[in-house]
Amino acid sequence: MTSTHYDVAIIGAGPGGYVAAIRAAQRGAKVAIVEKQYMGGTCLNVGCIPSKAMLHIAETLHNLSSIEELGITLPQPPVFNMNKAVAFKDKVVKRMTSGVSTLMKGNNVDVFDGLGSVDASRTVTVTKDGNTQQFSADKVILANGSVPFIPSMPGVDGDKVMNSDTCWNLPKTPESLICVGGGVIGIELACMFEALGTKVTILEMLPNVLAPVDEEVRKLLVRIMGKRGINIVTNAKVESIVDENGLKKVQTTTDKGEQSFSAEYVLMAVSRRPNTSGLEQLMEQGLDTDRGRVRVNDNLETNLPGIYAIGDLIHGAGLAHVASMEGEIAADNATGHPAIMNYDVVPNPIYTFPEIASVGLTEAAAREKYSEIRVERFPWSAIGKAVAIGETEGFTKVIIGKYGEFLGAHIIGPDATNLITEYSLAMRGELTVDEVEETIHPHPTLSEGLREAVLAAEGHPIHIPPRQAARAR
Ligand code: FAD
Numbered sequence: 001m002t003s004t005h006y007d008v009a010i011i012g013a014g015p016g017g018y019v020a021a022i023r024a025a026q027r028g029a030k031v032a033i034v035e036k037q038y039m040g041g042t043c044l045n046v047g048c049i050p051s052k053a054m055l056h057i058a059e060t061l062h063n064l065s066s067i068e069e070l071g072i073t074l075p076q077p078p079v080f081n082m083n084k085a086v087a088f089k090d091k092v093v094k095r096m097t098s099g100v101s102t103l104m105k106g107n108n109v110d111v112f113d114g115l116g117s118v119d120a121s122r123t124v125t126v127t128k129d130g131n132t133q134q135f136s137a138d139k140v141i142l143a144n145g146s147v148p149f150i151p152s153m154p155g156v157d158g159d160k161v162m163n164s165d166t167c168w169n170l171p172k173t174p175e176s177l178i179c180v181g182g183g184v185i186g187i188e189l190a191c192m193f194e195a196l197g198t199k200v201t202i203l204e205m206l207p208n209v210l211a212p213v214d215e216e217v218r219k220l221l222v223r224i225m226g227k228r229g230i231n232i233v234t235n236a237k238v239e240s241i242v243d244e245n246g247l248k249k250v251q252t253t254t255d256k257g258e259q260s261f262s263a264e265y266v267l268m269a270v271s272r273r274p275n276t277s278g279l280e281q282l283m284e285q286g287l288d289t290d291r292g293r294v295r296v297n298d299n300l301e302t303n304l305p306g307i308y309a310i311g312d313l314i315h316g317a318g319l320a321h322v323a324s325m326e327g328e329i330a331a332d333n334a335t336g337h338p339a340i341m342n343y344d345v346v347p348n349p350i351y352t353f354p355e356i357a358s359v360g361l362t363e364a365a366a367r368e369k370y371s372e373i374r375v376e377r378f379p380w381s382a383i384g385k386a387v388a389i390g391e392t393e394g395f396t397k398v399i400i401g402k403y404g405e406f407l408g409a410h411i412i413g414p415d416a417t418n419l420i421t422e423y424s425l426a427m428r429g430e431l432t433v434d435e436v437e438e439t440i441h442p443h444p445t446l447s448e449g450l451r452e453a454v455l456a457a458e459g460h461p462i463h464i465p466p467r468q469a470a471r472a473r
């Protein structure tokens with residue numbers, strides 16, 4: 001029997017769900033959130049946050065190889081302790097996840113610990129260890145997120161075959177690792193493990209890793225990763241994994257026939273699938289889905305009235321910041337403040353070193369869509385701050401339309417994931433190259449590279465000679 005009533009109930013406390021809860025509470029709603037596993041969801045527990053903590057350690061270690069030049073002498077090679085690194089990562093995760101619990105409390109959101117099941121009448125049943133609680137809600141927001149997709153392939157459930165849920169607490173650095181899949185997870189984790197001392201091979205079935213990334217940017221990253229000794233094999237579809245001589249042998253079909261690769265560990269990173277646990281009743285009652293993902297309209301409402309869906313559960317970018325924005329929009333709609341989700345400007349960060357970040361169209365997509373575009377890049381080697389911090393690899397690339405509008409921007413280099421916000425804001429605000437050019441950028445900063453790229457596109461960069469600028473054009 002329903003014992004309590006809420007204005008808004010949210011299933012799942014990832015970056016989609018917990019942000020929706022806060023926004024709904026700010027709108028004056030009585031809010032419940034149900035979480036079955038961990039506050040903060042994938043992102044805070046096994047995704048964005050632990051990966052960035054471990055990547056920070058890995059990048060620090062990587063940078064130590066050039067520290068002598070700065071006048072600092074350390075024992076070479078420096079001693080790395082995986083247990084301490086994991087303890088640091090755990091501390092970061094704990095701090096962030098308890099922060100979410102504090103935010104729920106501070107916003108008077110009732111947290112239910114257990115698996116939430118929902119029906120079309122918006123009754124929510126919470127199950128934990130055989131105990132059941134039930135409540136009703138005027139509106140429900142489904143924020144169930146996603147889990148690693150594990151293909152049915154021989155050997156995939158074997159010992160030392162990991163995925164992004166299970167790779168964070170290794171007792172020591174693997175000697176060698178095969179990443180199956182050269183998407184964002186495979187590439188970020190390859191960078192991480194290589195810097196921690198692992199011999200890494202990436203097996204990707206497509207002709208390119210990071211297929212959606214701008215070609216020029218991708219090519220540079222692949223070159224840099226190759227120089228570090230990461231073996232990237234493309235056109236290699238992984239078919240099975242077997243144990244041989246104490247190693248994992250990964251069998252592939254490639255354009256050159258069958259080929260196998262061996263390593264101590266395998267990391268499966270072949271995409272994620274929506275987590276539909278607890279949605280069985282809704283499915284039976286006609287919840288509209290497309291290849292497992294819940295379908296929504298521009299207001300993020302499903303075909304069942306009063307039931308919204310957000311984040312990795314729906315089609316979209318598969319990014320935490322998008323899930324959070326969807327959470328705000330769904331909560332606005334659920335509390336009587338009509339809002340539409342706008343996907344025109346979605347920044348994409350990739351935490352390799354050097355970092356990659358992009359917004360808008362790639363050069364290839366822009367050329368296909370528009371007849372008149374200008375494309376220009378500006379190298380970090382000509383920016384004082386980048387030289388001062390010893391991070392001169394890479395460039396900023398802008399794609400400008402006929403009216404001086406930004407069609408796309410791509411950065412490979414230091415702090416790219418922070419810097420991309422300037423271009424995102426410019427695109428969202430429909431600014432043109434003129435506004436960026438007329439904005440004084442502080443010196444010495446990396447942000448100067450963003451303005452210089454625009455100046456280069458306009459044909460008058462300051463910090464590269466005219467001949468070099470013309471050649472780049
Ligand atoms: P999730 O974070 O998956 O949260 C869903 C929550 O719902 C989970 O806690 C789950 O337990 C709970 N749940 C599910 N069903 C029920 C139920 N029936 N009852 C109760 N609770 C339920 N994105 C970025 O933007 N930047 C990054 O740097 C980044 N790095 C990543 C690194 C890795 C290794 C991975 C795997 C992902 C990364 N992502 C990153 C993607 C990001 O984690 C997801 O896009 C984001 O977590 C999606 O948020 P969400 O709220 O939709 O779902």
Ligand code: NAI
Pocket residue numbers: 180181182183184185186188203204205206209210211236237238239269270271272317318319348349350351
């Ligand atoms: P993905 O879809 O980005 O990449 C998976 C790759 O695996 C593809 O390139 C695919 O061709 C390849 N593949 C599939 N089956 C294969 C096989 N049998 N053999 C060889 N290759 C195979 O998925 P990924 O990397 O798992 O990431 C999932 C999502 O997580 C991303 O799309 C992204 O949304 C999110 N994420 C975001 C991050 C960020 O924003 N920095 C970081 C990590 C994840």
